[in-house]
Amino acid sequence: MKKLGFLNFIVIILLSLSITSFRMFKNPADVIVGTWLTAGDDNAKVEIYESNSKYYGKIIWLKNPIRDGGKALDVNNPDKSKRKNPIIGLQIISGFEFNTEDSIWENGKIYDPESGKTYSCNIKKEGNKLKVRGYIGFSLLGRTEIWTKTD
Numbered sequence: 594m595k596k597l598g599f600l601n602f603i604v605i606i607l608l609s610l611s612i613t614s615f616r617m618f619k620n621p622a623d624v625i626v627g628t629w630l631t632a633g634d635d636n637a638k639v640e641i642y643e644s645n646s647k648y649y650g651k652i653i654w655l656k657n658p659i660r661d662g663g664k665a666l667d668v669n670n671p672d673k674s675k676r677k678n679p680i681i682g683l684q685i686i687s688g689f690e691f692n693t694e695d696s697i698w699e700n701g702k703i704y705d706p707e708s709g710k711t712y713s714c715n716i717k718k719e720g721n722k723l724k725v726r727g728y729i730g731f732s733l734l735g736r737t738e739i740w741t742k743t744d
Contacts, residue, residue, distance in 0.1 A: 622691030625698060625718055628653065629740040638743060641686065648698055650686030652706075669709030680706050689716060703727050 631637045638654035665680040689701030703714040712727035721742040728735025
């Protein structure tokens with residue numbers, strides 16, 4: 594009976610070490626994966642996900658999903674063939690890579706369906722907030738929005 598108790602103890606210790614090891618080796622870049630609430634009066638929820646070591650995000654919820662009597666559409670898209678696409682489901686973040694040295698996601702693009710413009714962008718995580726900085730040319734010439742983690 595004592596032997597069985599000791600074996601159970603060893604198994605529990607090994608499982609605990611395995612779980613701890615798994616958490617230690619989790620990709621630190623994945624901390625932005627999840628759902629984020631954008632700033633502003635007409636906010637949205639953006640689901641950020643990883644694919645092939647790059648990060649992408651799509652709109653999964655809108656505070657005001659109905660516009661002009663119907664679904665909110667991407668009416669300002671410069672590509673006229675995409676103007677009837679719904680905003681919910683629209684990919685607005687693309688191609689971000691994690692810079693481990695600076696703990697920043699960079700080399701990505703962000704699309705603004707309100708203006709129909711695409712901007713260079715970088716993302717910095719601070720606690721349960723993301724600082725999303727869109728810019729043209731230089732990062733100094735841009736705007737930062739704060740997004741809040743929702744899940």
